[in-house]
Amino acid sequence: GAVVSQHPSRVICKSGTSVKIECRSLDFQATTMFWYRQFPKKSLMLMATSNEGSKATYEQGVEKDKFLINHASLTLSTLTVTSAHPEDSSFYICSALGRSSGANVLTFGAGSRLTVL
Amino acid sequence: AQSVSQHNHHVILSEAASLELGCNYSYGGTVNLFWYVQYPGQHLQLLLKYFSGDPLVKGIKGFEAEFIKSKFSFNLRKPSVQWSDTAEYFCAVRDGAAGNKLTFGGGTRVLVKP
Numbered sequence: 001g002a003v004v005s006q007h008p009s010r011v012i013c014k015s016g017t018s019v020k021i022e023c024r025s026l027d028f029q030a031t032t033m034f035w036y037r038q039f040p041k042k043s044l045m046l047m048a049t050s051n052e053g054s055k056a057t058y059e060q061g062v063e064k065d066k067f068l069i070n071h072a073s074l075t076l077s078t079l080t081v082t083s084a085h086p087e088d089s090s091f092y093i094c095s096a097l098g099r100s101s102g103a104n105v106l107t108f109g110a111g112s113r114l115t116v117l
Numbered sequence: 118a119q120s121v122s123q124h125n126h127h128v129i130l131s132e133a134a135s136l137e138l139g140c141n142y143s144y145g146g147t148v149n150l151f152w153y154v155q156y157p158g159q160h161l162q163l164l165l166k167y168f169s170g171d172p173l174v175k176g177i178k179g180f181e182a183e184f185i186k187s188k189f190s191f192n193l194r195k196p197s198v199q200w201s202d203t204a205e206y207f208c209a210v211r212d213g214a215a216g217n218k219l220t221f222g223g224g225t226r227v228l229v230k231p
Contacts, residue, residue, distance in 0.1 A: 032217055043207060043223045044161075093161070097217055106219075108153075110160035 002028045002100040006093070006109035013084055014117055021079045021112045023094035028105065029074035030096035035067075038091040038111070047092075050077050074098075084116040119144040119212050123222035131230050132200055138193040138225050140208030149211040150191040151219070152182055156204045164206075167191065178202070200231045 003026040013019050023033055032051050036044040048064075050056040050071035058064045066088075068080040077096075081088050093111040097104070124139045142148065152164040165176025172184040182193045191208060208222040 034218070044221045046218060046220070049218060095161075095219075106163075106217075108161040 002096075002098070002105040002107045004030075004094065004096045004107045004109040006112050008112055009110060010113045010115075012115045012117065015085055016083055018080055018082045019084055019114060021081075021092055021094075021114075023077045023079070023096065023109050025075045025096040025098060025107070028096075028098045028100035030077070030098040031074065032097040033071055033077040034095045034097070035069060035077075035079050036093045036095070038093060044093060047079075081114065084114070086116045089114055089116045119210055119220045121208055121210050121220050121222035123206075123208055123225050125225045126223065127226050127228070129228045129230065130198060133197050134229075136193075136195045136198045136202070136227065138206055138208075138227070140191045140193065140222055142189050142191070142208075142210045142212075142220075144210070144212045146212055150182070150184060151209040151211070152176065152180070152191075152193045153207045153209060153221075154204045155207065155224075161207070164193070198227075198229050200229050203227060203229045 005024045007022045035047045038044050046059050047062045048056045048058045048069050050069050052071050052074050056069035071077040091111050091113050095108045097106050120143045122141045150167040153161045154164050155161050164180050165174050167174045167184045175181045180195050184191050205224050205226045207224045209219040211219050
């Protein structure tokens with residue numbers, strides 16, 4: 001089946017540093033990848049949509065200079081949280097849309113928990 | 118913009134009880150509807166989805182959902198829950214106007230007591 005891998009699963013960093021989270025589709029090509037943020041006890045909030053080879057489309061209220069998204073290939077998208085602050089601590093989840101075994105699939109990664117000290 | 122409402126934030130029930138979780142969406146055009154489950158410490162998994170056809174959809178693990186277009190609803194049901202159904206359940210909607218973006222409801226945390 002279609003599998004999406006996120007790395008790292010947990011990361012702790014100091015305030016002011018930058019953190020990169022990777023999202024890989026392991027056995028299919030993802031034409032579109034989505035990045036979500038999940039606050040404690042709350043739902044997933046879509047941050048941005050990225051298509052391979054083009055700039056990401058950010059949702060209203062999401063700072064594109066703070067949350068840098070790169071979708072360099074059909075199997076990899078990265079989210080970089082720049083100059084992280086404690087309020088950026090959250091659970092970040094990616095999902096990938098593509099075709100696997102002849103069917104459209106939308107698969108979620110396991111998420112990355114970011115803690116900014 | 119599309120919005121999705123899940124009316125129950127927390128549900129506590131005993132094993133063998135029946136479960137029904139409500140989901141309503143706002144946009145009235147062509148929609149695709151999903152229910153996802155997130156078990157403790159795990160990633161989101163698809164339970165079932167509705168694209169077209171029979172409005173009663175059967176998914177994995179004994180779950181089913183009914184699409185009622187006139188009520189903008191897509192409620193999730195399971196006749197007899199198990200302790201292993203303890204999880205958070207999310208309803209999601211993808212509408213044609215928003216491309217492939219999913220809009221999620223706030224989630225319902227279900228606790229099944231053994």
